[in-house]
Amino acid sequence: MDILGFLEDHLRFIERFYDKAAEPFETTKRKIHAGEEPFIPQRAPEDYNGPEYEIEWIEADQCLSVLGSCSLALLNKALHDYLRLFIMREAGVAEPEKLSPILKRYQGENWFEKYCAFLTGNTPFEWARSPVSHDQIEQINLSRNDFVHDPTMGGTWPRQSERHFQKHPVSAFADELDLAALVHENGKPELPVALRVTRENLAAHIEYVRQFCTFVEAQRTAW
Numbered sequence: 001m002d003i004l005g006f007l008e009d010h011l012r013f014i015e016r017f018y019d020k021a022a023e024p025f026e027t028t029k030r031k032i033h034a035g036e037e038p039f040i041p042q043r044a045p046e047d048y049n050g051p052e053y054e055i056e057w058i059e060a061d062q063c064l065s066v067l068g069s070c071s072l073a074l075l076n077k078a079l080h081d082y083l084r085l086f087i088m089r090e091a092g093v094a095e096p097e098k099l100s101p102i103l104k105r106y107q108g109e110n111w112f113e114k115y116c117a118f119l120t121g122n123t124p125f126e127w128a129r130s131p132v133s134h135d136q137i138e139q140i141n142l143s144r145n146d147f148v149h150d151p152t153m154g155g156t157w158p159r160q161s162e163r164h165f166q167k168h169p170v171s172a173f174a175d176e177l178d179l180a181a182l183v184h185e186n187g188k189p190e191l192p193v194a195l196r197v198t199r200e201n202l203a204a205h206i207e208y209v210r211q212f213c214t215f216v217e218a219q220r221t222a223w
Helices: 003-034 054-091 096-103 111-122 134-148 162-167 176-182 199-217
Strands: none
Touching: 003 054, 003 199, 054 096, 054 111, 054 134, 054 199, 096 111, 111 134, 134 162, 134 199
């Protein structure tokens, strides 16, 4: 089974999904900024009472934030699925439930840590040779968890969990404005920052997953 090929198909789907879903919200924000139809300014200068079309701009921005978090969840699942299938193939098991007893032999706080422990213990895989760092891949999982488990009702800009903050004070998905407001003299924020998945950091992490899994595939021992 060509699981790397299946992964590539899904990564391309995530890219297309974000592009198509983001377009109307990005267009709304652009037209408001440029004063284009249907957001042509109507107020006289003396009637200023906050930015015109502010509600429409905020809603479009929130929609982009939610879209980003959904896309990150898809990316995290794609990574999880690939590594699970890779390990099942290496371990010689055909059913997912038979993988659990094998993974219990390995230490780790979550699936990612246990999967990595399997790779280093059973294949030639070494992080030192990987084209993508452990931190770059791990933050996909940590940030996805922060979005999914955000305790704020209706929140679209969750903050890092304390665990995420302690491991990665400057998150790869940190909201730039919030990070700038919280950064300390040492160049790091004093508190966990708000997270935001953008077109740019999503594209970067899709490429990280692509490169990482291609490298993992090259470490196969059960050909």
